[in-house]
Amino acid sequence: MKYDNTREFIYEELLSKVEKPGRYIGTEWNSIHKNPETVDIRFAFCFPDVYEVGMSHLGMKILYHLLNDQQDIFCERVFAPWPDMEEVMRKTGIKLFGLESRDFIDSFDFVGFTLQYEMSYTNIVNMLDLAGIPKRSGERNEGHPFVVAGGPCAYNPEPLYDIVDFFMLGEGEEQLLEVMELYRKWKSSKGTREEFLKMAASVRGVYVPKFYKVDYNEDSTIKSIKPITEDIPGKVRKRVIKNLKGSYFPDKIVVPFIDIVHDRIMLEIFRGCTRGCRFCQAGMIYRPVREREVEELVEIADRLIQSSGYEEISLSSLSTSDFSKLNELVERLVSKYKSSRIGLSLPSLRIDSFSLKLVQEVQKVRKSGLTFAPEAGTQRMRDVINKGVDEEDLLNSVGAAFETGYSSVKLYYMIGLPAETMEDIQGIADLTFKVVDRYYRVPKEKRGKGLNVTASASSFVPKPFTPFQWEPQDTINTLIEKQRYLQKAIKKKQITFNWHEPYVSYMEAVFARGDRRLCDVLIKAWELGCKFDGWDQYFDYEAWMQAFKDTGADPDFYAARRRELDEVLPWDHIDVGVTKKYLRGEYKKSLKGELTRDCRTACTGCGINLLQEGGVCK
Amino acid sequence: MMHIRLKFTKGNEVKYISHLDLMRVFQRALRRTGIPISYSSGFNPHMEISFGAPLSLGVTSNAEYVDLKLAEPMDVREIQRRLNDSLPDGIRILDGIEIRENHKSAMSVVSHSRYRIRIFMENVSSDELTKKIEEFAAQKEIKIMKEQPKKGFELKEIDIKPLLVSMKLIESKEDIYTIDCLLLSGSSGNLKPGLLIKAFKEFTGYDIQSIRINREQVYGLKNGKLLDLLEYESAEA
Numbered sequence: 001m002k003y004d005n006t007r008e009f010i011y012e013e014l015l016s017k018v019e020k021p022g023r024y025i026g027t028e029w030n031s032i033h034k035n036p037e038t039v040d041i042r043f044a045f046c047f048p049d050v051y052e053v054g055m056s057h058l059g060m061k062i063l064y065h066l067l068n069d070q071q072d073i074f075c076e077r078v079f080a081p082w083p084d085m086e087e088v089m090r091k092t093g094i095k096l097f098g099l100e101s102r103d104f105i106d107s108f109d110f111v112g113f114t115l116q117y118e119m120s121y122t123n124i125v126n127m128l129d130l131a132g133i134p135k136r137s138g139e140r141n142e143g144h145p146f147v148v149a150g151g152p153c154a155y156n157p158e159p160l161y162d163i164v165d166f167f168m169l170g171e172g173e174e175q176l177l178e179v180m181e182l183y184r185k186w187k188s189s190k191g192t193r194e195e196f197l198k199m200a201a202s203v204r205g206v207y208v209p210k211f212y213k214v215d216y217n218e219d220s221t222i223k224s225i226k227p228i229t230e231d232i233p234g235k236v237r238k239r240v241i242k243n244l245k246g247s248y249f250p251d252k253i254v255v256p257f258i259d260i261v262h263d264r265i266m267l268e269i270f271r272g273c274t275r276g277c278r279f280c281q282a283g284m285i286y287r288p289v290r291e292r293e294v295e296e297l298v299e300i301a302d303r304l305i306q307s308s309g310y311e312e313i314s315l316s317s318l319s320t321s322d323f324s325k326l327n328e329l330v331e332r333l334v335s336k337y338k339s340s341r342i343g344l345s346l347p348s349l350r351i352d353s354f355s356l357k358l359v360q361e362v363q364k365v366r367k368s369g370l371t372f373a374p375e376a377g378t379q380r381m382r383d384v385i386n387k388g389v390d391e392e393d394l395l396n397s398v399g400a401a402f403e404t405g406y407s408s409v410k411l412y413y414m415i416g417l418p419a420e421t422m423e424d425i426q427g428i429a430d431l432t433f434k435v436v437d438r439y440y441r442v443p444k445e446k447r448g449k450g451l452n453v454t455a456s457a458s459s460f461v462p463k464p465f466t467p468f469q470w471e472p473q474d475t476i477n478t479l480i481e482k483q484r485y486l487q488k489a490i491k492k493k494q495i496t497f498n499w500h501e502p503y504v505s506y507m508e509a510v511f512a513r514g515d516r517r518l519c520d521v522l523i524k525a526w527e528l529g530c531k532f533d534g535w536d537q538y539f540d541y542e543a544w545m546q547a548f549k550d551t552g553a554d555p556d557f558y559a560a561r562r563r564e565l566d567e568v569l570p571w572d573h574i575d576v577g578v579t580k581k582y583l584r585g586e587y588k589k590s591l592k593g594e595l596t597r598d599c600r601t602a603c604t605g606c607g608i609n610l611l612q613e614g615g616v617c618k
Numbered sequence: 619m620m621h622i623r624l625k626f627t628k629g630n631e632v633k634y635i636s637h638l639d640l641m642r643v644f645q646r647a648l649r650r651t652g653i654p655i656s657y658s659s660g661f662n663p664h665m666e667i668s669f670g671a672p673l674s675l676g677v678t679s680n681a682e683y684v685d686l687k688l689a690e691p692m693d694v695r696e697i698q699r700r701l702n703d704s705l706p707d708g709i710r711i712l713d714g715i716e717i718r719e720n721h722k723s724a725m726s727v728v729s730h731s732r733y734r735i736r737i738f739m740e741n742v743s744s745d746e747l748t749k750k751i752e753e754f755a756a757q758k759e760i761k762i763m764k765e766q767p768k769k770g771f772e773l774k775e776i777d778i779k780p781l782l783v784s785m786k787l788i789e790s791k792e793d794i795y796t797i798d799c800l801l802l803s804g805s806s807g808n809l810k811p812g813l814l815i816k817a818f819k820e821f822t823g824y825d826i827q828s829i830r831i832n833r834e835q836v837y838g839l840k841n842g843k844l845l846d847l848l849e850y851e852s853a854e855a
């Protein structure tokens with residue numbers, strides 16, 4: 001059968017052969033379609049995971065419309081084709097294409113990846129390969145797109161240093177447009193690739209790895225990371241939007257045809273977090289805290305409901321309870337949308353009696369279960385990680401929940417935390433039992449039927465820019481031993497215990513704190529067939545180990561080694577605002593089990609207020 | 619309160635979205651239009667909207683039906699206009715009527731569907747094809763292995779002959795042939811056009827590529843007559 005063009009061929013031939021063609025249609029409501037002839041810049045916004053995951057991501061939604069609001073830019077979405085699609089693409093010689101135009105992205109100006117988790121890195125390599133774009137920066141020439149990346153994992157960009165041409169660090173709303181402006185200039189000047197990279201490096205927050213040189217010590221640690229010329233900044237500082245008030249938020253969002261992970265309006269109420277949990281990277285890298293105003297939020301919600309037709313709004317932030325005007329916001333949204341049956345969901349809420357009332361007011365399915373995150377089992381351990389809840393708080397909260405009829409709760413814990421002992425592991429079981437006991441203390445006629453407590457234990461992964469960035473991860477064997485212990489200790493018919501194989505967490509720990517030498521490992525692993533590593537059915541630990549062997553790199557050097565406090569870290573030339581001095585102090589305090597208060601009440605000196613935008617923290 | 623039945627297309631642009639997806643598309647489009655749709659009462663209220671016979675993935679249609687219950691009356695043309703402004707490309711409301719409150723649901727009255735199947739095939743003349751179709755349809759039994767989605771896609775042999783009402787070649791042009799067929803469709807028997815083509819392929823051994831399958835019409839049986847689902851509601855009992 002002959003088709004008029006590739007666009008039609010993909011649609012008729014390829015899509016009819018895959019399991020979920022709805023992932024690749026590209027004409028969803030509110031998707032943007034422009035005539036490629038009439039634009040100057042074509043941008044492929046790539047999410048290195050499957051459609052359903054990528055489309056659930058708020059940042060992508062914002063930047064997609066931000067770019068397309070520029071008349072001369074056509075930004076299209078690209079997700080990692082699921083293996084069934086990849087197979088038919090490779091068989092028929094169809095390269096990776098933008099969903100909207102179905103044009104191959106190797107002819108675009110930019111191919112941008114958002115880095116949300118380390119285990120998506122092999123998908124980046126695979127997507128470049130499918131696109132027919134050279135995998136290494138140095139192999140690209142003037143005819144190729146610039147490969148760029150941003151997102152939380154970009155704060156340690158080094159494992160991707162030879163793949164990505166440049167990184168954009170921090171919040172992209174302003175920076176991205178500045179880079180586009182420079183690109184327009186460069187394009188009309190007909191300059192070289194190198195020249196554009198130089199121009200881009202002048203934008204604050206842009207990191208061009210090739211302009212930095214890394215030297216190593218004999219013991220394989222890093223000796224220095226230095227710019228190769230004087231006009232390149234020694235440290236790249238992340239960008240933040242000074243004030244969220246009036247900052248960009250699209251009037252419409254793409255409404256997918258198929259069901260996705262988070263299929264609802266995500267209303268970003270604030271950025272940042274002041275709690276200072278020591279294991280939490282998000283809590284450090286997204287500082288400072290900035291709230292949107294209730295008035296503006298209500299307006300945004302209204303516009304999005306009108307333009308999307310969604311039936312649910314979810315408040316999005318790191319910690320919903322910390323929004324200073326939560327009550328007011330919830331009241332306004334609820335009263336506004338009650339009659340039109342639009343639901344409101346409040347994720348990442350700290351459950352106390354106050355929030356319980358809120359939840360009951362808004363949640364449609366009332367008894368669906370509540371989530372608590374004690375993170376650790378003993379007070380000692382919670383003090384180490386600066387998780388400011390004690391047992392009494394937790395038991396009061398679950399007690400209040402049980403008293404209002406909830407009978408299903410989820411408890412999130414981590415194992416493998418710094419200086420953890422078997423007592424702390426036993427503590428997880430003990431605390432979970434106390435939750436069970438608390439249920440039985442509620443009079444029978446008051447409590448809901450059929451108690452079900454789910455305890456999940458994830459393996460701790462030390463992350464850059466946290467006080468635990470110097471800490472080793474537990475070895476796989478230790479983690480397994482702790483899991484086995486806990487599994488036995490926690491056995492009870494009302495408790496469901498969940499845990500993950502620690503192999504993925506180990507690879508995450510390697511790449512989270514990896515350096516440039518891991519780039520070869522990554523490409524090797526891809527050659528050995530690794531992709532979709534975040535998906536159990538595809539993660540191939542043996543292949544990864546083979547990749548380390550073949551390239552001569554030692555994964556334990558990255559995951560299982562304790563760093564000296566004065567060691568040069570692979571991300572030392574990146575400045576996220578929170579200072580290394582502060583992190584060091586927090587680390588030392590953690591060893592003594594000393595707490596650091598929530599800096600909402602008084603500044604604890606993390607350094608973020610010294611960023612250029614200044615004055616964001618009161 | 620008012621009940622409406624609408625007839626709409628599911629064009630090539632949306633042929634890959636499932637029945638469930640289509641329901642969501644309508645619910646969201648309705649919300650965008652502000653049409654005063656009625657909600658069920660109860661703990662988890664949902665829009666009072668129901669669809670006719672589901673279409674297989676990849677099949678287009680000129681005759682899909684949806685029933686709406688409105689909380690307040692509204693002109694049917696106005697509903698049609700608003701929805702057409704709010705539905706994605708490929709879905710067009712063609713017509714609509716007000717229906718009785720105690721109507722039978724579109725889903726329950728469907729008995730037959732008429733499809734046009736366009737196929738691509740080389741080295742077969744249209745006379746030969748016509749003959750083969752006649753032979754195929756005249757068989758006493760037409761046995762075919764069918765996947766059973768509810769039983770882990772286990773294969774089972776079924777006879778589709780009682781489900782096939784008519785089948786004929788209606789057009790041929792440069793290796794592209796159009797076949798018209800009337801198939802049972804509904805609770806008393808349901809034949810998907812894809813399965814029919816599979817059986818025909820096995821019968822003839824032809825290398826057939828199916829290009830497009832389009833549902834032309836959906837019927838309900840009333841007083842011995844096949845009526846489209848709008849006529850069905852307006853016709854006297």
Ligand code: SF4
Nearest residue numbers: 599603604605606617
């Ligand atoms: S500068 Fe002070 S107030 Fe601001 S986030 Fe850091 S510790 Fe908190």
